[in-house]
Amino acid sequence: MTVRPNLCVSAPGKVLLVGGYLVLDEQYSGLVLSSTARFYSQVAAKPWGDKELESVGLESCRLFPLTVESQQFSQSIDGWVEESWDGRFRFQLREESDRNSYIEETVLCAINGIAGLKAFETNNTFQQLADEKIGVHVALRGDNDFYSQAQRLQAANQPLRRANVEALELFLPPMMEERGKGKLVALKTGMGSSAALVTSLVAALTAFFLPTISLDKRQEDLELVHNLAQLSHCYVQRKIGSGFDVSAACFGSQSYTRFPASILNVFTSEDALTSRDIGSCITNRALWNTSSRVNPFRLPATFHMMMGDVSSGSATVSMVRQVLTWKKENPDHTLRVMTALHEQNKKVEQRFADLCKLEDTCSAPVNWKIMATQSREKWSDTDATIGAVLLRIHEAFSRVRELLREMGTSAGVPIEPPEQTEILEATLAIPGVLTAGVPGDVMSKRRLHGGDEKKGLKANRTHNEAVRLERDQPKEFAILGLRFATESWAGMKTTNEDRHVTSVEHFPDELQVLEDQLTVAIAEMQREVKQIDAEEIIRRVDRQNWCNKHHNHFLKAFSEGFERVDTQLMQKNPTQDGSTALLIWFIAGEVETGTGAEDKQSAGELSFYTVNVGDCRAVVCRGGRGVPLTSDHKPDRPDERQRIEKAGGFVGKLAGISRVYSAAGAGLALQQGSSKYLAVSRAFGDRALKVPTPLVSYEPEVKRFQVEDDDLFLVLGCDGIWDVLTEQEVVDIALPHFHDAKAAADAIVKAAYQKNSADNLTATVVQFGWKSKAQIQQAVAKSTTDSLANTGEEEEEIDMFNV
Numbered sequence: 067m068t069v070r071p072n073l074c075v076s077a078p079g080k081v082l083l084v085g086g087y088l089v090l091d092e093q094y095s096g097l098v099l100s101s102t103a104r105f106y107s108q109v110a111a112k113p114w115g116d117k118e119l120e121s122v123g124l125e126s127c128r129l130f131p132l133t134v135e136s137q138q139f140s141q142s143i144d145g146w147v148e149e150s151w152d153g154r155f156r157f158q159l160r161e162e163s164d165r166n167s168y169i170e171e172t173v174l175c176a177i178n179g180i181a182g183l184k185a186f187e188t189n190n191t192f193q194q195l196a197d198e199k200i201g202v203h204v205a206l207r208g209d210n211d212f213y214s215q216a217q218r219l220q221a222a223n224q225p226l227r228r229a230n231v232e233a234l235e236l237f238l239p240p241m242m243e244e245r246g247k248g249k250l251v252a253l254k255t256g257m258g259s260s261a262a263l264v265t266s267l268v269a270a271l272t273a274f275f276l277p278t279i280s281l282d283k284r285q286e287d288l289e290l291v292h293n294l295a296q297l298s299h300c301y302v303q304r305k306i307g308s309g310f311d312v313s314a315a316c317f318g319s320q321s322y323t324r325f326p327a328s329i330l331n332v333f334t335s336e337d338a339l340t341s342r343d344i345g346s347c348i349t350n351r352a353l354w355n356t357s358s359r360v361n362p363f364r365l366p367a368t369f370h371m372m373m374g375d376v377s378s379g380s381a382t383v384s385m386v387r388q389v390l391t392w393k394k395e396n397p398d399h400t401l402r403v404m405t406a407l408h409e410q411n412k413k414v415e416q417r418f419a420d421l422c423k424l425e426d427t428c429s430a431p432v433n434w435k436i437m438a439t440q441s442r443e444k445w446s447d448t449d450a451t452i453g454a455v456l457l458r459i460h461e462a463f464s465r466v467r468e469l470l471r472e473m474g475t476s477a478g479v480p481i482e483p484p485e486q487t488e489i490l491e492a493t494l495a496i497p498g499v500l501t502a503g504v505p506g507d508v509m510s511k512r513r514l515h516g517g518d519e520k521k522g523l524k525a526n527r528t529h530n531e532a533v534r535l536e537r538d539q540p541k542e543f544a545i546l547g548l549r550f551a552t553e554s555w556a557g558m559k560t561t562n563e564d565r566h567v568t569s570v571e572h573f574p575d576e577l578q579v580l581e582d583q584l585t586v587a588i589a590e591m592q593r594e595v596k597q598i599d600a601e602e603i604i605r606r607v608d609r610q611n612w613c614n615k616h617h618n619h620f621l622k623a624f625s626e627g628f629e630r631v632d633t634q635l636m637q638k639n640p641t642q643d644g645s646t647a648l649l650i651w652f653i654a655g656e657v658e659t660g661t662g663a664e665d666k667q668s669a670g671e672l673s674f675y676t677v678n679v680g681d682c683r684a685v686v687c688r689g690g691r692g693v694p695l696t697s698d699h700k701p702d703r704p705d706e707r708q709r710i711e712k713a714g715g716f717v718g719k720l721a722g723i724s725r726v727y728s729a730a731g732a733g734l735a736l737q738q739g740s741s742k743y744l745a746v747s748r749a750f751g752d753r754a755l756k757v758p759t760p761l762v763s764y765e766p767e768v769k770r771f772q773v774e775d776d777d778l779f780l781v782l783g784c785d786g787i788w789d790v791l792t793e794q795e796v797v798d799i800a801l802p803h804f805h806d807a808k809a810a811a812d813a814i815v816k817a818a819y820q821k822n823s824a825d826n827l828t829a830t831v832v833q834f835g836w837k838s839k840a841q842i843q844q845a846v847a848k849s850t851t852d853s854l855a856n857t858g859e860e861e862e863e864i865d866m867f868n869v
Contacts, residue, residue, distance in 0.1 A: 070200070070277070074108040074808060075270040077533045079212060079257035080314035081371065084411040084466055085322070086481070087389050087404075087473065089308040094408045095323040097363055097415055098314045099371060100532060102555075102819065103211035105262035107204055107270035108808075114199040129192050131201035132157065134169050134267070138207050138237045143169045147177055147192065154340055155181055155192070168302050169206075172264050175298035175339060176271045182345020183276065183290075191275045204270065208263065213240035214253040214375050226375075232820060235802075236809055255375055261311035264302065265295040265533060269316075273535050281535040289356050291533065292316040293348035297330055301339075306330050313360060318532035321415055323359040365418060366425050367558045367824070368434040369500070374489075385479045392477035399476065407469040413462040421455050438498035456500060463501040548652070549835050551807035553815040554828040557786060564784050564828040565645075617770065624649070624677045624768050628750075632764035635751045644744070644751030646680020648696065648782055649766075650832070672773045672834075674780075677766045679748035681785045685793040687801060689776035689841075690848035692793035695769065698785075699748035701726040706747040715761035726761055728754065778804065778845055779833040786825030787818045800831055804842050807831045 078100040082089070085096015118131050127148045134143040143166055145159035157173045159165070180186055195202070215231050218241055224230045240252040269291045273279050279287045295316065300306045306327045313322050329347065332338055347353070365371065393400040425432060432452055437445050442460060446453030467482060467490075474481030482490075482504050490502040556562040628647075635645070652674045676684050681698040699706055701717040702724035710717055716727040725743040744755055748763045755762040781796050791799075791814070799817050803810035814829040 070111040070274070072108065072110040073270065073273055073535060074106055075266050075273060075281075075533060075535050076104040076106045077262045077265040077269065077315040078318070079103040079105075079259065079262050080311045081257065081373065082310060083371075084414050084463075085310075086470065087386065088408055088411065089310050089322060089324055090386065090390075091404075092324055092326060094404065094411075095321055096310060096411065098310045098320055098322050099363075099365070100314045100318045101211070101257055102816065103209040103257050103262075105206070105208045105212075105259065105266045106808075107206055107266040109270045109274040110203050110205075111195075112201045112203045114201055118199070118201060127151075128158075128196075129155075130195040132173065132204070133201070134173065134204040134206060136206040138239055140239065141166055141169075143173075145170075149192075152340075153342075154178060168260060168263065169267070171302040172267050172298045173271070174336070175301050175344070176268045176294065177275075178339045178341045179268075179294045179297065179344040179348055180272055180275050182341035182343070183349065184345075185276050185278060189276070189278075191277075202271075202274065204267065206263065206267070207237045208259060210234055210236065210238055211373075212255060212257050212259040212262070213238075214255055215241070216375055217241045217253065231375075236813065255373070257373075258311040258314070260303075261295075261299055262315050264299045265291075265312055265315035268295040268298055269533050269535065279535075281533060286351070288316060288533070289351060289354065290348055292356065293354055294344070296325065297333055297344065297348065300330050301333055314532070316533050317360050317362075319363050319365075321361045321363045325354055325356075325359065329353055363415065363418070364422060366422050368425070368432070385481070388479045389473065389477045392473075392479075396476065403469055403473050403476070407466065407473070410462050410465045410469065414459060414466065417455055417459040417462060421452070421459070424452060424455065441495075441497055442500075460500055463503065467503055549807040549833040550830065551811050552828065552830040553808070553811035555815050555819065555826070557819055557827045558822075558824050559826055562826050564786075564826045620651075620653075620675060620770075621768055624651075624675070624766055628677070628679065628764050628766045632750045636753055636756070644749045644762075646682050646699075646746055646749050646785075647678065647766075648680075648682035648684060649675075649677040650684060650780065650782060651675045651677065674771055674773070676769045676771070679750065679764060679766050680746045681788070682782065683785070683788050683793075684780060684782050685796060686771075686780050687778040687797045687845065688774065689778075690797070690801065690845035692795075692797035694793050695771065695780070697767070699746050699767070700724055701745070701747045703747070709763070710747060710761050713759055713761050715755075715759070726755060728759075728761065773834060776841065776845070777834060778837055778841065779807075779810070779831055781814065782830040782832075783814070784826060784828040786823045786827045787814060787829055789825060790818050790821040790823045796829075801842075801846055804833060804837075805835075807833050 081099045081101060083097040083099055085094065085098070088094035089096040112131075112133075114131065127150065128146045129149060130147055132145060132147050135141070141164040143159065144163040145157050148156045148158050150156060155174075155177045157170060157177065159170065177192075181192065194200075210231070215234060215238075216226055218234070218238070219226055219230050240254070242250040243253055245251050269281065272291055272294065273281065279291075281288050281291065292313065295312050296309050299309075299312050308324045310322045310324070313320065332343070333347075393404075433448055437448050437452075437456075440448065442457060445456050470481050471487075473479075486504055490504070493499055493502040554562060554564050631647075652672065676695050678684075678696050679699060681700070682696075683698060684695040686693050686695055697703070701707060701710060707717050710726050717724060718727060719725070720743065723745050725745050726747050727743045744752055744762060746762075748765065748767070750764055752762050779800065781800055783796065787796065795817075796814055799813050800810040803813060810831040810833070811829045814831070815827045818827050818829075
């Protein structure tokens, strides 16, 4: 039987910064930001049950059952993938199935598109599933930010504040409102939930049926998923839209120009959805020309995009229809307004690019903290160069709003009605606010970030990450009951330099080790090191002497493995780049720890090693308490200082942070650049502090732990997590999600982001799933009690709903 790992694909929502109405036309472009709100599609193989075995004989065309389920939306779309006589594939629902046209038709487009690819011709996974009697189960869930939470808070008599929104349980069912003839409609925030749903579902099915696909490493694969998602989204909506929402879900924040609508004109009916035609369409890279139409865009790292929940989206389709009618009836006026609007939009794009360049190249740090507390008029007094660019951005945005209001008045469309203008002007009066506008369905503002912002409703923020694929390891190779998942964001940086990997495997057969002796390795890396990846650490740990599972062999293997990684990096990397790392290695079965019978881990017990260099950190939840497992390798740690100074190095402070210097001392280090000093005392690479004298060490600190009765889970995190969260805070955040490691990791990363961590954010959660319900409840009670005891008064927030 083929082993099929579970996988999860998530796709972000969007905010159209500038380019509203213009992005419908290929002549113009718009700036679109991807959001922190994401839709998740988790796919797993599922053996047939009695119901499937009984029904498959009734229809010879049936291949395998497929279910798309969402507990969040109380729906289960349940049916069979069937092959028609003409080679097309159908998604035939069972009589008792719920109905959802978005999901049904997305699946229909996806399976036919996948079947039309060359990779499918050589690996027909549909037939394999049928032969092995395996079905497919997809679990859907969407972040709360896609849906208005105002009514939920009001029903609970809670103020409409950011803290109350963030305290809500994850993945809540959307609030519904009755509109016309008793129809219930979800209260959305206009963040592109339908595009995110379709994109994540299409990408997940593609990655599951085509296991060789690599969304994070091959641009061609990502473009293929984008093209199929665009086709699917247009088909289910019965119209060919601009596509910026699906593009943002696939590629992240960008300057976007729409694809030619003629590409998809033929796909207007189910009869047109042939595998051959869809496959030919979505693989034609020249036709889609994505590389020329989509260009990466980012806001400066010190900016926040803050959204206001207005409880429902606008009637986008009817508004667009009215604007198009006005355009047709008044071509001269339309051309003048749209040309002027496009010019201002491009100015906004260029000014932000200028600002990012200035921020990256400034010899001295920009004093954002002061500017975030000032009105616009005073920014130039603080920094003349930066202030001038900020004011030009503000002026361009103001002109964009004027032209949109003119368009709305001429077309009879409330693009920015007076009530919203009043709110936007009041928002612009708040210190630190650069711009405010109505990009579509939500009201937004761009605000300077001073590093300690506590006020203002942050209904959402944006970052540059796009569609993400994560594959779980096959269950056949997992330590029974052990659950683990990772969430990794770029955060406020433009790129994500963190690396992580999980590896679950049997020992090699030639070692003659029993099957229940398994290994799980989890590694996290920081700082950009393109020559190696996190998996290299695991590969470099030699396991050939582990057949007797003796503690000393583990220690030797870890030390030699880290030395090999460091040597490889030093040879391949001519620059001064380096990396910190944290490895957790689980061992199930017997482990010799000494010479006597009492120095032995019993069979069936679970232990693990922490192996680390640098400031990645691990913590265990022990009965609700956060207990550190590792200690950061900082230059001012007494044993580290002693080792550095003995080698002829120097430990001193720069900007209040202890750093290790070369023997030349602080003065020379400052003259020759940052490569001469480092804030950690152990790391891979960093040639300048190892040659000729090894002041920074690659030698890992290794500790062995046995899983205790009240140990519930581990959390591994990069320094971006620990910069803003304590071990106990991380445990408190993860504990309510004990039965969902992915949700726990996601909650930790989001919490660190919301607390303004300025670094990349990666968290891995490893849960001991065999723990009893009573243990969980006891730990939650203790965690809650301790948290209440430590709660202090919080600073009052601005209520953005009532500005």
